[in-house]
Amino acid sequence: MADSSSLIPASVLLDLGDKIYEKQKNVVCEIVGIIKHLAFYGEHDKISTVINLLTLEFALSLQENLRKVSSRQS
Known part of the structure; x- marks a missing residue:
């Protein structure tokens, strides 16, 4: 499996946990773009990563703000 830090930059993950909804929304769009790029090239193992x-970092996080991110995007 690929290293997740090489797939999504740390700054993107940091902004995903931000309290400001607009920052989160922009980062989610960026992550969707990354997933679409990986899907286009058939990198299914990287998508799983x-x-x-x-x-692990957001949906199951013990930090309340990070869990809110995953529930808002659903």
Whole structure:
């Protein structure tokens, strides 16, 4: 599996956890672009890595603000 830090820049992940909704929204659009790029080139293992990263770091996070990010985007 690919290293998640090479797929999504740290600054993008940092802004994803930001309290300002507009920053989160822009970052989500950027992540969607990354996923579409990976899908176009058939990099399914890297897509799984990105999904696992987002699940572990945000959806299952103990920090309330990070969990809110994953619930808003649903």
